Amino acid sequence: MDNQNNQAYEKALNRLNEIERLPNKIDNKNDIKDILENNGISRRDFMKWAAAMTATLALPSSFIPLTARAAELAGRLPVVWLHMAECTGCSESLLRSDAPSIDSLIFDYISLEYHETVMAASGWQAEQNAHNAMKKYKGDYILMVEGGIPSGQSEFYLTIGAHGQTGAQNAREAAEGAKVIFAIGTCSSFGGVQAANPNPTNAMPLSKVTKKPVINVPGCPPSEKNIVGSVLHFILFGTRPSLDAYNRPTWAYGHRIHDLCERRGHFDAGEFVQSFGDEGAENGYCLYKVGCKGPYTFNNCSRLGFNQHTSWPIRAGHGCIGCSEPNFWDTMSPFEEPLANKLYATSFNGIGADKTADTVGVVLLSATAIGIAAHAAISAVTKNKE
Numbered sequence: 001m002d003n004q005n006n007q008a009y010e011k012a013l014n015r016l017n018e019i020e021r022l023p024n025k026i027d028n029k030n031d032i033k034d035i036l037e038n039n040g041i042s043r044r045d046f047m048k049w050a051a052a053m054t055a056t057l058a059l060p061s062s063f064i065p066l067t068a069r070a071a072e073l074a075g076r077l078p079v080v081w082l083h084m085a086e087c088t089g090c091s092e093s094l095l096r097s098d099a100p101s102i103d104s105l106i107f108d109y110i111s112l113e114y115h116e117t118v119m120a121a122s123g124w125q126a127e128q129n130a131h132n133a134m135k136k137y138k139g140d141y142i143l144m145v146e147g148g149i150p151s152g153q154s155e156f157y158l159t160i161g162a163h164g165q166t167g168a169q170n171a172r173e174a175a176e177g178a179k180v181i182f183a184i185g186t187c188s189s190f191g192g193v194q195a196a197n198p199n200p201t202n203a204m205p206l207s208k209v210t211k212k213p214v215i216n217v218p219g220c221p222p223s224e225k226n227i228v229g230s231v232l233h234f235i236l237f238g239t240r241p242s243l244d245a246y247n248r249p250t251w252a253y254g255h256r257i258h259d260l261c262e263r264r265g266h267f268d269a270g271e272f273v274q275s276f277g278d279e280g281a282e283n284g285y286c287l288y289k290v291g292c293k294g295p296y297t298f299n300n301c302s303r304l305g306f307n308q309h310t311s312w313p314i315r316a317g318h319g320c321i322g323c324s325e326p327n328f329w330d331t332m333s334p335f336e337e338p339l340a341n342k343l344y345a346t347s348f349n350g351i352g353a354d355k356t357a358d359t360v361g362v363v364l365l366s367a368t369a370i371g372i373a374a375h376a377a378i379s380a381v382t383k384n385k386e
């Protein structure tokens with residue numbers, strides 16, 4: 001291990017020891033060993049998962065035992081999960097699987113003090129639970145917020161519970177007592193579909209509603225690895241990870257989908273699907289010309305896939321729609337047309353709007369290169385501030 005990794009290792013080890021030493025404030029009756037065993041997952045499988053998660057977090061392999069320990073300690077940290085204006089897809093993607101993955105079991109094990117989708121309470125009792133948890137664990141809990149937040153004069157569009165509290169008020173109040181705050185999903189990170197033009201409820205991302213720092217974990221939905229990995233990273237280090245210009249952890253959002261895409265060889269060879277269902281599609285060619293936004297999208301889907309590596313949109317035959325980028329509903333649509341067509345039309349004030357990706361390839365590549373360079377520069381500045 002080099003010096004930097006050595007220091008990080010020591011820091012993580014000390015932190016895990018400290019979490020273990022402190023009296024456990026959580027009334028969590030679950031035991032992760034039992035949960036795994038009851039679901040037919042052996043210790044060996046768990047350690048393999050820890051190795052994969054360590055690599056996902058961009059940590060050296062010496063951290064594998066620490067990652068496993070962090071997962072075992074995940075039940076000691078209280079989590080408050082709020083729902084704003086959204087479809088609950090971020091929670092559902094993690095919770096609703098036939099055969100639960102280790103990520104979803106860890107998520108079950110995490111002490112979710114308040115989560116509207118999974119808790120038994122409803123109505124008054126649910127509201128009371130939220131207030132009790134925020135009071136009891138003030139300054140200690142992890143806050144995760146899903147959904148865009150109607151704000152300003154339109155705040156009332158999201159009114160929750162009998163007291164007429166708005167979602168924005170709830171989010172602000174919960175953020176006040178939180179130790180660390182994650183915006184889960186694109187709606188909470190950037191406003192999402194609620195904030196798409198014409199944004200009738202003036203929906204905002206969480207970071208515009210609270211003054212406290214927010215770590216964005218976007219995606220529609222984000223992968224379970226990025227959600228669970230965010231919690232584990234916090235348990236390991238107790239600080240914010242290195243972030244990019246949009247406050248996304250660079251361990252998850254540091255590379256473009258395009259960089260590691262399994263169809264990349266076809267892009268480089270100029271082999272494209274021209275229309276859905278054609279021979280190119282049968283041959284697994286690149287989906288750029290049928291709208292793939294992988295060259296402009298930062299996320300780790302091409303490395304991790306979804307549903308325990310089963311598949312992901314590009315493998316299934318549809319291009320990336322850029323769902324982890326800000327304002328993607330407006331900027332990346334139409335989803336089944338190359339972005340270069342739109343870039344060309346808008347960049348030149350409509351002149352040449354009839355041009356296609358074929359004729360503007362050079363413009364696209366230059367724009368992409370400039371975009372990537374700017375992103376890298378801003379990310380570097382952000383990183384240095386950490």
Ligand code: SF4
Binds near residue numbers: 293294314319
């Ligand atoms: S354009 Fe899309 S499908 Fe083609 S290589 Fe890039 S990410 Fe993959």
